[in-house]
Amino acid sequence: MPFQIVINLILAVMWMFLSETYNFKTFLVGYLLGIALLFLLQRFIPDAFYLRKVGKVFNLILLFIRELVLSNIDIVKHVYRPKLDIQPGIFALPTELKSNWEITLLANLITLTPGTLSLVISDDYSVIYVHAMDITDVEESITEIKETFEKAIMEVTR
Amino acid sequence: MSGIWINAVLDILISLSLLLGTFFIVSTALGVLRFPDVYTRLHAATKSSTLGITGILTGAFLFMYVEHGIVSGKLLLGILFILLSAPVTGHVLGRSAYYSRVPLSDKSVEDEYKAHVNKVKEH
Numbered sequence: 157m158p159f160q161i162v163i164n165l166i167l168a169v170m171w172m173f174l175s176e177t178y179n180f181k182t183f184l185v186g187y188l189l190g191i192a193l194l195f196l197l198q199r200f201i202p203d204a205f206y207l208r209k210v211g212k213v214f215n216l217i218l219l220f221i222r223e224l225v226l227s228n229i230d231i232v233k234h235v236y237r238p239k240l241d242i243q244p245g246i247f248a249l250p251t252e253l254k255s256n257w258e259i260t261l262l263a264n265l266i267t268l269t270p271g272t273l274s275l276v277i278s279d280d281y282s283v284i285y286v287h288a289m290d291i292t293d294v295e296e297s298i299t300e301i302k303e304t305f306e307k308a309i310m311e312v313t314r
Numbered sequence: 315m316s317g318i319w320i321n322a323v324l325d326i327l328i329s330l331s332l333l334l335g336t337f338f339i340v341s342t343a344l345g346v347l348r349f350p351d352v353y354t355r356l357h358a359a360t361k362s363s364t365l366g367i368t369g370i371l372t373g374a375f376l377f378m379y380v381e382h383g384i385v386s387g388k389l390l391l392g393i394l395f396i397l398l399s400a401p402v403t404g405h406v407l408g409r410s411a412y413y414s415r416v417p418l419s420d421k422s423v424e425d426e427y428k429a430h431v432n433k434v435k436e437h
Binding site for chain 1: 349401
């Protein structure tokens with residue numbers, strides 16, 4: 157993937173030299189042409205077409221924002237409810253992710269999901285201990301985290 | 315003629331994002347006051363404040379652009395860094411609170427981490 161980005165940058169700079177105008181606009185046009193070339197020639201270039209991965213990163217960012225808004229609304233609902241009927245608690249979430257980078261992303265996403273806050277990560281990185289606002293639906297939130305977040309993160313990093 | 319309409323819509327957009335931001339920040343403050351213990355308060359402090367600050371900064375960005383024609387990159391960067399740092403702050407504060415043995419509130423029903431720590435100690 158870094159190789160393809162470098163090729164793309166070189167193509168963009170070459171386009172600037174070919175058209176002999178050195179500004180951002182020409183660079184952008186060159187970059188877009190480079191993307192088109194890479195797309196057409198992807199059979200001859202090692203690794204998969206890199207924009208596909210960029211699209212997945214974009215998906216992850218959208219997921220991040222959606223969860224943020226949802227959790228905000230959830231918290232505001234709790235704040236303005238006249239009587240606090242919550243059952244806080246800490247539950248363990250086993251995770252399959254391995255590297256530092258993936259675990260960091262997952263912990264951040266958990267903190268931004270409605271009603272959960274990642275508290276401690278075990279020393280061997282296999283379990284994340286999560287503080288939940290309402291522990292009654294633990295099973296549901298575990299499956300949700302596993303299905304949506306872990307999958308989205310794995311698609312980006314692997 | 316259409317210019318007036320666009321200006322009105324932009325004004326409404328700006329005020330709306332500023333108001334929403336303020337609303338979320340006020341809710342955060344109320345939440346921090348109302349919730350029973352450190353951990354639930356952290357829920358309030360880390361979550362709704364992010365959207366609050368995002369709303370206010372977006373309003374400021376739109377205002378700068380519409381009124382003065384300035385595209386303020388600093389404000390956009392501010393939003394980005396708030397979004398990145400708020401969950402990390404929440405995690406670190408919660409972790410250090412737990413390690414300095416701040417008790418969970420009486421309403422809490424479950425603590426699987428405590429069970430895990432006890433198990434490790436026995437070995």
